[in-house]
Amino acid sequence: QVxxxxxxxxxxxxxxxxxxxxxxxxxxxxxxxxxxxxxxQSPSRGLEWLGRTYYRSKWYYDxxxxxxxxxxxxxxxxxxxxxxxxxxVRPEDTAVYxxxxxxxxxGNYFAQTDFWGQGTLVTVSS
Amino acid sequence: DIVMTQTPLALSVTPGQPASISCKSSQSLRHTxxxxxxxxxxxxxxxxxxxxxxxxxxxxxxxxxxxSGSGSGAYFTLRITRVxxxxxxxxxxxxxxxxxRTFGQGTRLEIK
Numbered sequence: 001q002v003x004x005x006x007x008x009x010x011x012x013x014x015x016x017x018x019x020x021x022x023x024x025x026x027x028x029x030x031x032x033x034x035x036x037x038x039x040x041q042s043p044s045r046g047l048e049w050l051g052r053t054y055y056r057s058k059w060y061y062d063x064x065x066x067x068x069x070x071x072x073x074x075x076x077x078x079x080x081x082x083x084x085x086x087x088x089v090r091p092e093d094t095a096v097y098x099x100x101x102x103x104x105x106x107g108n109y110f111a112q113t114d115f116w117g118q119g120t121l122v123t124v125s126s
Numbered sequence: 127d128i129v130m131t132q133t134p135l136a137l138s139v140t141p142g143q144p145a146s147i148s149c150k151s152s153q154s155l156r157h158t159x160x161x162x163x164x165x166x167x168x169x170x171x172x173x174x175x176x177x178x179x180x181x182x183x184x185x186x187x188x189x190x191x192x193x194s195g196s197g198s199g200a201y202f203t204l205r206i207t208r209v210x211x212x213x214x215x216x217x218x219x220x221x222x223x224x225x226x227r228t229f230g231q232g233t234r235l236e237i238k
Contacts, residue, residue, distance in 0.1 A: 046229055046231055046232065047175075047218060047220075047229040047232075048229075049226050049227045049228070062225075064226045065226070066226070098174055098175075102222075108161060108163070108181070109157060109159050109161070110157065110161075110163045110222040110223050111163075111222040111227065112165065112177075112180050112181075112222070113165070113177070113220070113222070113227075114177045114180075114186065115177075116174040116175055116176070117174065118174055119174050
């Protein structure tokens with residue numbers, strides 16, 4: 001069973017960087033049949049995909065245009081973790097942030113997001 | 127971005143009665159590989175979304191048989207044959223064939 005455990009601060013000041021960690025158990029961050037995704041949820045925007053990283057002989061990164069150049073998602077194979085950084089945050093970035101796994105084990109060409117972390121409420125406020 | 131429209135936005139159901147939720151996509155979700163990339167999730171209060179149905183009609187392991195999915199192209203339905211109290215929460219559809227993946231706005235199921 002895959003488990004994703006999130007950690008990180010719940011309060012970030014405007015213009016600063018939001019940083020969250022997702023610790024993986026039951027799978028490998030360098031799996032060639034998975035991708036590692038961040039999604040957020042807010043009352044105003046609903047569920048919004050932010051981006052993902054995955055390993056296929058090298059690391060790939062795929063980010064949503066809605067957060068554009070402000071977002072980075074990286075992985076640490078030695079810790080079996082992946083990370084979200086969202087820079088220059090503003091109050092509208094206040095949301096519950098989730099890490100999740102995209103599974104490709106059944107030969108699916110597009111993502112099947114199956115397991116989610118517990119969620120972290122991040123409030124952007126001074 | 128692809129717009130996913132769910133109806134109704136809320137429903138109230140007596141335990142043991144059926145429930146049905148629709149999801150309409152602004153474009154077809156069927157790929158040339160023959161698969162249709164439409165998913166259903168349940169988010170119970172205070173919890174993360176959990177996968178119920180993948181690729182329109184396949185139950186994720188551990189999901190009770192009372193949940194079923196159907197549809198094709200751009201029109202999809204999630205059905206619960208006999209609602210139980212633990213089925214309360216928000217139901218979302220999601221597509222992943224068009225980038226970025228997008229979600230429906232959610233349907234709140236209340237148990238009477």
